[in-house]
Amino acid sequence: MNQIAKSISLEILEKKKQNDIYVIAHYYQRDEIQDIADFVGDSYAMALAARNSDSSVILVAGVDFMAETAAILCPGRTVLSPEPAATCPMANSITADKIIRYREEHPDCIVVTYVNTPADVKAVSDVCCTSSNAERIIRKLPADKEIFFVPDQNLAANIANRLGRNLDAYPSFCPIHNLVTEASIKELKEKFPQAEVLVHPECKPEILELADYAGSTAGILNHVVEAEGRDFIIGTECGIFHPILKACPEKNLILASEKLICPNMKSITLDKILNSIVERQTVITVPEEVRQKAVLALEKMISMAS
Numbered sequence: 001m002n003q004i005a006k007s008i009s010l011e012i013l014e015k016k017k018q019n020d021i022y023v024i025a026h027y028y029q030r031d032e033i034q035d036i037a038d039f040v041g042d043s044y045a046m047a048l049a050a051r052n053s054d055s056s057v058i059l060v061a062g063v064d065f066m067a068e069t070a071a072i073l074c075p076g077r078t079v080l081s082p083e084p085a086a087t088c089p090m091a092n093s094i095t096a097d098k099i100i101r102y103r104e105e106h107p108d109c110i111v112v113t114y115v116n117t118p119a120d121v122k123a124v125s126d127v128c129c130t131s132s133n134a135e136r137i138i139r140k141l142p143a144d145k146e147i148f149f150v151p152d153q154n155l156a157a158n159i160a161n162r163l164g165r166n167l168d169a170y171p172s173f174c175p176i177h178n179l180v181t182e183a184s185i186k187e188l189k190e191k192f193p194q195a196e197v198l199v200h201p202e203c204k205p206e207i208l209e210l211a212d213y214a215g216s217t218a219g220i221l222n223h224v225v226e227a228e229g230r231d232f233i234i235g236t237e238c239g240i241f242h243p244i245l246k247a248c249p250e251k252n253l254i255l256a257s258e259k260l261i262c263p264n265m266k267s268i269t270l271d272k273i274l275n276s277i278v279e280r281q282t283v284i285t286v287p288e289e290v291r292q293k294a295v296l297a298l299e300k301m302i303s304m305a306s
């Protein structure tokens, strides 16, 4: 880290302490942002951290649906986003109207909604999920019910394969994880035959077939930390390298594709975080009638995941 970044980091640490601002960051954030955060985790852990914190102001270093999730779970508290334009193309591919129309044609279906969605989509859903708890939640749903899973077709297909249960998936995907190819995994496996292949379930099903382990970002991190091996081919966003190497610097991490960089996650910078703290901007709010419905789907996820 250069001198300027160091001095901005120190200023952020001082100001967030003075102003009782709790900073939560996603594992895909830049290294220096993870280092100034009070909590770093995947989207499920971030939601719990926001809900369980007692700070009156929560700053979310992540894409827009993560800040919205904090606003839904923490009414009466101020949720700040340092870069409200940081968004998720997959989350934006689904709308509440599309779910309402689907329900009209499938009145008995259960709508399971990935947390990577806008608040109004959560509000018309039965239960939310993240990649770390989707399988557990779907296992608990009645076997005779039709499930509409939105919006990640890869996650849906991967869960369906594991559970042997049909899920009707909305046709969308993460544009970053979808870039991992069979060719690149095979090429890396030839180069590093001793390496374990660890991938995120937002990757395509054929990628999971080549993997030794598939799990959420937190799952991948824990797997590497606990594994005895040294070499790992990692099929998720490159930000995960930082917490893994902090925990075990001796491990050799190989990115499954050089394209595994989420530009939206990386659009957040230390400068923007400092500005957000100083200016108290941008405050993220969710209309109360939407929040009251969306919180039911999120709380149901939390209770079913535990």
Ligand code: SF4
Pocket: 028, 063, 087, 088, 089, 090, 091, 116, 174, 175, 176, 177, 237, 262, 263, 264, 265
């Ligand atoms: S990594 Fe994929 S799912 Fe996550 S924010 Fe970026 S585009 Fe969305």
